[in-house]
Amino acid sequence: MNKLIVGLIVLTGAFATSCAYADGDAARGKKIFEECAACHSLEKGVNAVGPTLHGVFERKAGELTEFRYSPAMKRSALPWSARTMDIFLTDPQQEIKGNRMPYSGIANANDRADLIEYLRTATK
Numbered sequence: 001m002n003k004l005i006v007g008l009i010v011l012t013g014a015f016a017t018s019c020a021y022a023d024g025d026a027a028r029g030k031k032i033f034e035e036c037a038a039c040h041s042l043e044k045g046v047n048a049v050g051p052t053l054h055g056v057f058e059r060k061a062g063e064l065t066e067f068r069y070s071p072a073m074k075r076s077a078l079p080w081s082a083r084t085m086d087i088f089l090t091d092p093q094q095e096i097k098g099n100r101m102p103y104s105g106i107a108n109a110n111d112r113a114d115l116i117e118y119l120r121t122a123t124k
């Protein structure tokens with residue numbers, strides 16, 4: 001295969017990945033959230049092992065004053081969006097090194113897209 005074709009395939013792949021969360025399936029995402037629910041509530045002010053995810057897309061990483069985050073999470077101050085959430089959930093320890101979320105991540109891009117689609121409305 002020539003280089004141009006290879007390049008085009010790589011580009012198309014990257015584009016598909018970056019758009020993946022636009023067409024997630026919220027019903028499937030709700031099932032996937034059961035894994036998160038062991039530690040995260042979606043209710044305002046209800047923190048558990050992890051901070052509540054209520055309103056998460058309107059805040060930055062480590063922003064809730066009533067939850068004791070790791071210094072790493074606070075320092076990152078990552079603004080939460082569909083995109084940053086997608087990157088974080090792929091490999092939480094890689095993206096924010098030293099954070100204390102004991103979760104290995106979701107390798108499958110479709111699963112992440114579905115979960116994020118669910119979170120978009122469920123965290124409001």
Ligand code: HEC
Nearest residue numbers: 035036039049050051060061062069070073099100101103
């Ligand atoms: C075993 C418990 C546990 C599980 C399971 C878990 N988390 Fe967490 N999560 C935490 C903890 C603890 C923190 C705080 C980490 C820190 O301060 O370093 C956290 C932090 C976060 C944050 C940052 C929130 C903020 O206020 O900045 C997000 C977003 C998040 N988790 C999403 C998820 C999602 C989505 C899932 C499911 C795919 C998940 N977590 C699964 C424990 C968990």
